[in-house]
Structure formats: structure tokens, C-alpha cells
Amino acid sequence: MSTIKLSAEIFDPWQELADFQAQAVDMAGKYGATGVFVGSMRDFNEGDEVRGMYLEHYPGMTEKQLQRIVEQAQSQWQLLDVLLIHRIGQVWPNDTLVLVAVWSAHRGDAFDASRFIMENLKSQAPFWKRETLESGQTRWVEKNSDGYLKQP
Amino acid sequence: MSIKVLYFASLKDRVGRSYDELTIDAPLTVLEVWHRANPHMDMPGTVLASINMEYVGLDAEVSDGDDVAFFPPVTGG
Secondary structure: OEEEEEEOOOOOHHHHHHHHHHHOHHHOOOOOEEEEEEEEOOOEEOOEEEEEEEEEEOOOHHHHHHHHHHHHHHHHOOOOEEEEEEEOEEEOOOOEEEEEEEEEOOHHHHHHHHHHHHHHHHHHOOEEEEEEEOOOOEEEOOOOOOOOOOOO | OEEEEEEOHHHHHHHOOOEEEEEOOOOEEHHHHHHHHOOOOOOOOOOEEEEOOEEEOOOOEEOOOOEEEEEOOOOOO
């Protein structure tokens, strides 16, 4: 089970989670762990103030790659359900950019699978960020920061 | 053979187009498609490529009707 959405509108990740869980009646009582990652837009990057950002994507390929990443996670871990929402189009500081939520019986699957989905999304899903700085100048973000800072 | 070549993000800005329609008379690799579409511009070393929305290497062969896309490293999330 999985739900993958691209959203051109602002969304509240916590409301999305509450609504999703309220509807997932078959899962109630079955999950012991929910792994959640929420990515939000900062008002700074690379030492500059950022006023806004445009999220370009490749319609069709983006959905296809996200689906593949979620399927890979489902094949590697025991997951009851997955919810993935990513913004597209114009976004503003403090907007939620991405929500990844994974439900499983035990925490190991939820932790590992949500991390896997997020890191693979970062490196494989065709999205590109174009920032508008305080000066009005625009620039493309060239690379992501590292997701793993320390090995346990 | 007819193929469509798409460009995204900063690469779209650099080539100055969002897509090309190419007519070719023999099979080409992805790299050859780039050179055919952009004869005066070397392909930036970081470029990623896809055929019909699947990632491919630059030596992959392009077939009639394929959509080939070129784009910079992805930065979502």
C-alpha cells in the first residue's frame, strides 16, 4: 500500500497524517511504528537570504521514479503503508516541501525505510530548485547537502 | 526516425530551449543525440539522461519515437 502525491498547493503535513491515519482503518492496531520525515523551505541557503523558490519537475518521470523508490523500500522492509507528498511549483519559506511517512509493526522498518525513501528521492527523483534571493536575482541549486552525517 | 529531446532546469536555460524534435536516419546513442541537437556545445560532465523516463547511460541506444531527456543533478526534497 502506498500513496504518492505531487502538490502544487501548500499542505499541512500533520493534517495530512491525521487524515491518512483516520482513513486507514485496516491498519489500526497493526502498526507499532510510524516513521515521519518533513522537509521545509529555509529562508537562507549558501550564506544568502532566500525569498522564494520554484520547484521544477519532469511530469511523468518524477511520479515514476518516486513509485520505484517506494516499491524498493516495500521490497526491503516490512511496511504496512507509505505516504509521500512533494510540493511542485512556487514555494515560500516555511512551506513544507516534502512529507515521507512509513507505517510498520516495528521501529526498525519505519526508521530505515523512511530514511531510504528520503535519501533516494534526493538523489533520483527529478526535481530541481530555483531560488529567488533577497536581491531578486535567481539561481539554480546545484547540489544537495549530505543526508548521513555520522555512522552509528 | 523521429525522436523528442527534452531539457530541464539549468540545462534548459543553458541550451535556450525546452525541447527539440529530431529526425534521424540511423540509430544513435544518447551521447550522439546530444551532439546532433547541440553541435556547438559540449555536454556538461554532470548531466543525467533518460529515455522514456528511465535513467540511462550515455551509450544507451535511442529508438524511433523515444523521448530523450537531459538534465542536471536533481535537487528535490
